[in-house]
Amino acid sequence: MMSHINRGTNPVRSVAAERSGPDNKIRRGRQTQLATGKKQPIVQFKGILKRFGDVVAVEKMNFDIEEGSLVTLLGPSGCGKTTLLRMVAGLEEPTEGDILIKGVRINDTPIHKRNLGLIFQNYALFPPKNIFENGAFGLKYRDVSAADIKEKVTRALEMVRLPGVENRMPSQLSGGQQQRIAMARAIVIEPDVLLMDEPLSALDENLREEMRREVGNLQQILGVTTIFVTHDQREALSMSDKILVRKAGSKQQEGDPETVYNEPANHFVADFLGHSNFIQGEVVGVDDNQVNVRIETGDVLFAENRGGFSTGDPVEMIVRAQRFDAFPKDEFTPVEGINHFEGSIKDRSYMGGEVSYFIELGTGREIHIISMMRTRLYNIGEAVSVQVSPHHCHLIALE
Secondary structure, three states, X not given: OOOOXXXXXXXXXXXXXXXXXXXXXXXXXXXHHHHHXXXXXXXXXXXXXXXXXXXXXXXXXXXXXXXXXXXXXXXXXXXXXXXXXXXXXXXXXXXXXXXXXOOEEOOOOOHHHOOEEEEOOOOOOOOOOOHHHHHHHHHHOOOOOHHHHHHHHHHHHXXXXXXXXXXXXXXXXXXXXXXXXXXXXXXXXXXXXXXXXXXXXXXXXXXXXXHHHHHHHHHHHHOOEEEEEEOOXXXXXXXXXXXXXXXXXXXEEEEOHHHHHHOOOOHHHXXXXXXXXXXXXXXXXXXXXXXXXXXOOOOEEEEEOOOOOOOOXXXXXXXXXXXXXXXXXXXXXXXXXXXXEEEEEXXXXXXXXXXXXXXXXXXXXXXXXXXEOOOOOOOOOOEEEEEEOXXXXXXXXXX
């Protein structure tokens, strides 16, 4: 459950005390908050649009971010995610529309008066300044006494698990430690909103995994509203309360990670998040429980009926690679109502705990499955049977 910080208290002090408590539990997801109703948005984009000359970087959109949530702007290069972040920060001006924080329009508010914490990909630490001076930078231009500055910086460093490094220089720290210092500098000012622009992309894979947990845990403890920009699917899925998927300046889908992953709104979202199989077909039957789809091979597959489709509709069936189960062909017994295919292993990639298989069906079509290692690897050329439940077959209109 997320820890709540009263705005009248010092969140760094509250967090330090809470971390030492025996009942402190950190986990992603705040379903328990739903019982109290939807929270008011702290950040609002109202009819926001951004052009650079004739290029539309952000198409007109509305979007709300609830207080205390971590929202990820996800998409490939050029989708407008960093432009959105920079408009919140005051580094870019909207061409049209308004940005509100706590209900106040901030379009014309100077950067230094927006009370935002900023964390960048390149850390942006000051090389000539020691760690204490870097951490205290944002406080020096506020009405904070020297004693309070020392106390706040010390506690912020404790929060990011780097106590006692105040007198070191940035060059004496590793990349992961420098990123922690950047986090400490951002949270020490007690920001209304924390902005993070691909802060983990410069780190190696193992360190990225560690820092994903650090960022997620710290954000939940503080309860600070956070906008996180990334092109990395795993970062978005593992850390976010809400994901906004973008493409070429436009919003493709917004929702919690489970919904965006399991119920993609279109082909792009399904293809960008994870490994998917796309099977085109036509609806040939609908009942209360399932939709029957005749695919290009003439076979009929079943998908769970989530509404919205009628007989004759052209559709695309999306099946995540991890949703398939593969069996040796001579050991497989079909189950009524479960989709199944027969084919042979065309290619495979062993990845330790899991294996990626490309399976060629009798029609010449390929499907991709990612299977957990159970007993043995299937050999290239080996005959296999593959099955998938209708529950894991998601339908979208054919584009």
